[in-house]
Amino acid sequence: MPMDAVEATASSRGGVPLAELVQALGGQLEGCAARRVQRLAALADADEHGLSFVAHPRYQAQLQASRAGAVIASPALAPQVLQRPDPPPGGWAAWVVPDPYATFAAVTRWWRAHVQPRPAWRGVHPSAWIDPGARVDAEAHVGPFAVIEAGATVEAGAEIGAHAHVQARAHVGPGTRLGAHVVLGYDCRIGARGIVHGGTVIGADGFGFAPVPHEGGRRWDKIEQLGAVRIGDDVEIGANCCIDRGALGDTVLEDGVKLDNLIQIGHNVRVGRHTAMAGCVGIAGSARIGAFCTLGGGAIVLGHLELADHVHISAASVVMRSILQPGQYSGIFPIDDNRAWEKNAATLRQLHALRERLKVLERRTAP
Amino acid sequence: MPMDAVEATASSRGGVPLAELVQALGGQLEGCAARRVQRLAALADADEHGLSFVAHPRYQAQLQASRAGAVIASPALAPQVLQRPDPPPGGWAAWVVPDPYATFAAVTRWWRAHVQPRPAWRGVHPSAWIDPGARVDAEAHVGPFAVIEAGATVEAGAEIGAHAHVQARAHVGPGTRLGAHVVLGYDCRIGARGIVHGGTVIGADGFGFAPVPHEGGRRWDKIEQLGAVRIGDDVEIGANCCIDRGALGDTVLEDGVKLDNLIQIGHNVRVGRHTAMAGCVGIAGSARIGAFCTLGGGAIVLGHLELADHVHISAASVVMRSILQPGQYSGIFPIDDNRAWEKNAATLRQLHALRERLKVLERRTAP
Amino acid sequence: MPMDAVEATASSRGGVPLAELVQALGGQLEGCAARRVQRLAALADADEHGLSFVAHPRYQAQLQASRAGAVIASPALAPQVLQRPDPPPGGWAAWVVPDPYATFAAVTRWWRAHVQPRPAWRGVHPSAWIDPGARVDAEAHVGPFAVIEAGATVEAGAEIGAHAHVQARAHVGPGTRLGAHVVLGYDCRIGARGIVHGGTVIGADGFGFAPVPHEGGRRWDKIEQLGAVRIGDDVEIGANCCIDRGALGDTVLEDGVKLDNLIQIGHNVRVGRHTAMAGCVGIAGSARIGAFCTLGGGAIVLGHLELADHVHISAASVVMRSILQPGQYSGIFPIDDNRAWEKNAATLRQLHALRERLKVLERRTAP
Structure with missing residues (x-):
């Protein structure tokens, strides 16, 4: 109906x-x-x-x-x-x-x-292109112009959106929905009951290059990214995110992870179960994020760092060192009217010198 | 010709x-x-x-x-x-x-x-898939492999780009152009003379979950996003943006709004008319942005806040409280050579203590 | 095999x-x-x-x-x-x-x-749509549902991914690979041996508008973007990036540039050879970035600025003035536990006043 x-x-x-x-x-x-x-x-x-x-x-x-x-x-x-x-x-x-x-x-x-069902494709749209070597369950749904390559598996109840692209040997678990234009890269896997919103790219190459001396500077020689991405059950990923494949091992999102839109997950990152990230977060390569964490919108985590379980990072904060104790952490320049900000920002550039001057005064006035 | x-x-x-x-x-x-x-x-x-x-x-x-x-x-x-x-x-x-x-x-x-016309499809490309239940004006243009679902309406002069996807019951106003790979989600509407650049996703689910105790932490149970997105006339949206559908009501972009690329607009946000945002801005859910505002590149506005009309936010600044007075506001850590920054940043972490030491000195030397 | x-x-x-x-x-x-x-x-x-x-x-x-x-x-x-x-x-x-x-x-x-070859299309997939006026080398590869428009050229050994879109008169150099859903805009060019990952949009309109008085504020009248994008040889661009076409001249990425995911390059930007940028960087319009530079994840460069060769910007730092000397530059608010941050951030808003108080003390206690 x-x-x-x-x-x-x-x-x-x-x-x-x-x-x-x-x-x-x-x-x-x-x-x-x-x-x-x-x-x-x-x-x-x-x-x-x-x-x-x-x-x-x-x-x-x-x-x-x-x-x-x-x-x-x-x-x-x-x-x-x-x-x-x-x-x-x-x-x-x-x-x-x-x-x-x-x-x-x-x-x-x-x-x-x-009451208000989501419009969805039922069955396989005739315009979809499914390689004979793919295995698509009879109870799966595939939208128009979707592409499913050889060796891929799509389980029962899964929905592959219009123009979505399941590459060679990738796996889509039961009941998982890939939105329009989603790319699930070769050898990458997502578990059961997942949702990936439109335009997200899973399994692009991680950003890996070796510097080689060149013309008075250096060029960047590519390190092929030989790993993949593994995503657990009940994971939701927003629109236009990027989850890169690992360099040697895999990039991993554990069960229950929730990512908002426009999030970047670098190669070999591991995100612990039930951790949630708001929009525009960036996690650099090889960072390990614990379970039950939250990251506010626009937060950045530098590479190779570790966040313990139950760590909460405020929006737009930059994690520059590992955080091994649970708690809430912040690092945001307070917004102010532009005139006040200009004065304070200018003074901030002399802050260390101010501290030295304060020390001098303390010595001079010591009782 | x-x-x-x-x-x-x-x-x-x-x-x-x-x-x-x-x-x-x-x-x-x-x-x-x-x-x-x-x-x-x-x-x-x-x-x-x-x-x-x-x-x-x-x-x-x-x-x-x-x-x-x-x-x-x-x-x-x-x-x-x-x-x-x-x-x-x-x-x-x-x-x-x-x-x-x-x-x-x-x-x-x-x-x-x-002199230099933009190359564009004329008429409906034979490879496009248009549901018999869609209404596409005879004067509209539809590119290759575009998908237009049942109940959607595309008005005269509209252009639907290659691989674009107009979902069920969505509406594209007269003269509006959706670029390549754009997704206009079910029940979402865009008015007249709009431009949406490639890869932008309008109407993905907002980021809404209820925390439920689970295994020593909590898991996130999905809140279905039952609203849609309404976009006025003369709106331009850049490439690879995300405009989420509302949780209950709608997300709204009023007439004349201009968004650059890679911008995230959370669910139930309302952006007032003729407001412009530069690239990489993130607006969290339920924020209300006034008319005639500008937001610099990379600025972040936290959820449920209000910005009055004629508020201007500098690039990369984080709005953490409502701003009810027109004006220019900033919050940017001033860049410096790394050595100077390290000293000042380290001192910043003791700033409150420095203020206390200053107070002591003031009392000690009071005339 | x-x-x-x-x-x-x-x-x-x-x-x-x-x-x-x-x-x-x-x-x-x-x-x-x-x-x-x-x-x-x-x-x-x-x-x-x-x-x-x-x-x-x-x-x-x-x-x-x-x-x-x-x-x-x-x-x-x-x-x-x-x-x-x-x-x-x-x-x-x-x-x-x-x-x-x-x-x-x-x-x-x-x-x-x-040992571990990347799965790839060989030859032209029968579902691709190639305009008779395009020139695709016999040794090029084109994936399912790809679109190649009139006047475009695709050189030997190039790979055009599934659903990728090479617009009118665009050029793909020999051995260059465009990933799934990539858009190469009309008149844009990429040289030899390049890689562009999934979902990246090259050649969307730059963000250019003229303010015109309107209803007690101003509206934004479109400036048509009449330039294109020129990309050199050996350039790699990550997933879901945006490289805007120039307003009058071209946006340029020189040879050997490496961009990670979700990067925004505004119109008329020029990026010098072998410069690398990590994820989520934003470069505003008309900035000129030198050769052999690096930009950390989430860094922002404001418009019309210049960075000399061999300049290195730390993650999440905001470049607000031209940097003409090589070196490492940073501007990051140090993260701290939330309670400490709140105290220091509050004090920061009085920093200029603190400096004035320090000056008073210095005068009062001058020996």
Whole structure:
């Protein structure tokens, strides 16, 4: 059934019964038990047909002002959901769960599965080019103009997007989706239930060259990159990222890693399980990032460094030495109006000299 | 007519009469009225057959040294154009206008339209795959191996580049051009007269996950991204950018926004009209950028922040708090030779302690 | 012969004789002359069938601990290779050369050519679309769904990847390889023996606009980009980079330039020969970078600046003024634990004031 029809149906019947959601995903329904949900929305945007969530007491003011007919809330905040002024006919509804944010995430997945399905190719598009030596499961899906080369394997439930390119001997695990224009390089592997968004290139050559004296300077002689990329299960990679193949061994992303867009992962990097990186991060070659880490947008990690598990790097910070203790680390020049910045930046260039002058003063005035 | 022939013709007839350009685009022609223009060029590169421009008095020295046969100039600078030494046969020409830079921009567009046309597909290439449920205007152009899915609409004069991918129910406004390999995600919309350069991905999933306790740390459970991207009229987006779809509502680029290459726009961001961003900028989720702003290359804006209208962020600066007053803001560590930087950076890590030592001294020496 | 068969053969015969490698690439073989090499590996990972290298005395401890059967070493370190404890049957082997790293690079290339060939298309794939007005050498290779437009030339030995797009009148030199989804824009040229990795866009429009007063602010009127991109010989460009076409003249990468992934090169930039840039670097328009320079990952160079030859910029540093003296330059905020950073960053915003207070103290306590 085409998707527009599904939406029309859902809308014409007045939305999904909230009780159906609660039954499917767990928790207690308090207040108006007959409420129906027509859309998911943030507290500020929702009307009485909307389902929203409140994850932290600091959002109490937004909750008070919200017209969301139903709100996912913790036991502590549920009374405030129900006691908002000026209730709609039938009253407010609270969906009480221990972790409202996690439940809201589950609702979005239920919604995607049942109400607002993602458009997707089913089966193999006739324009795709699949080498006879590739093995594509009968339950896999391949979009228009996709290319799958000899020796590649695509498992059941996998989706290969339009113009995507699975190179020789690469492996796509079950249920994994490669977006439009994704390149999965030869010999590279991705596990089960992964998502790779459009334009990402996995398995390009790492940046490896040997300097050789040349014309008063040096040229760079190529080091062939003989490794590959191995990606675990449940990994999501954003759009237009680059995950380079290893020089000798492999570049590795462990299970559950989540990468945002435009991220660069150099050759032979290893990223530990369930580590997440925001957009525009760059990890130089041979760095080892621990498990359960987070890197803010635009952060840079230099090559051959190590980050322990549970290390958190603030946005735009540059990691220049290994960090072996868990914690939050930052290195950001504070933004200021340009005039103030100019003065402070100019002074910063004399900072060491200022310290020396301070030492002189300390000696001179020593009591 | 193939383009080489056009160029040859223009060249053989000795270029375009300057008077024709002035008549088409406005302004006064002073000096040699018979001058012809064979090429557009910077002051330093132009010869007597070249047309150049001078936009500011600070370029007077370059103007004096320039051999450009014709120069677009303000009334104030026009005399200097004409009085340069050693004029070519017929003399120098000045094209006098109130805003030479804007007129030069108009000349480049005239040149593109009449002398040096951009190669482009006309009509629908036979290799393109267009779903029967898509609506492609008879006056639209579709390149080889492009894919247009069910429910998509492509308006008159639009150009869909080679390998571009217009997903289900997406909309391409009249006269808008999607470059090679561009992805316009399902339900996303771009207005009239837009340009999107090669490899840009519009409508990949935003980076949204809920943390769930797992194995001594936490895993990240996906939040389906149920919104889309809405782009106004006259928007230009560079190559290999990423504009993510919203989580619940939409990500929005208003009319006249200009983005350079490799820019990341997170989910639910709103960028105000006529704001421009240079290459490698990253805007994290739910940030709201005002109208008429500029962001220098590599600048980062953290999530959920607000920038007022007319805010200008210097290159590589990190916006960590909302900026509600117009102005120029910066936060850049000043570059220095490595030895000086090392000393100053080391001292910076003791800066707060230095301030405390200074306070002690101030108390000790208080008059 | 398919590649799996080649590997199987190499493995079944017990690897490549080390003597064969030495004969092919030069140097002296000391120790076990009969050793065979099954794989190339880092010192830490290699077993007795592995060939490794040691490039610097600082790796002596790793060398001592390594089980690599054969090691490429300088004359000074060769004795340590041979005298390691607990040798395998037949003993250790040292391959003695003046520059072990350069020899190791040559070994990787030999290995790629003879043992582990890169999978590649041979000839022209039947699904490619080549305009009758293009000239593709009979010895060139074109992958599936590639597009080559009118007036383009592709020289002998060149490889055009799957879905790559060579636009009108573009030129691909002999032996140059364009990866999957690469766009080589109209009129752009790349010389001999180049490599461009997947998703890179060469010849998108530079970011050029003239500001025009509009609605209380200004809009941006397009400056058509009438130049192109010229790339020399032996240039390697990583994945998902952007090299913009010039506004009037051309953007130029000279011979031997090496660019990593996700790099932005603005319009009219000129990069001197054998300069190398790590991932995520951004070079703004009209900058001139000298020869033999290096730029660390994430570095930014502002527009219209000049870098002399042999200038080295540290990772994530921002070049805000021309640098005319060779040397190493840095500008990085030192990372610290978040609490320390917050204190120091806050103090930094008062740095100029602190300097003034220090001056007061100096005057007050002057002897």
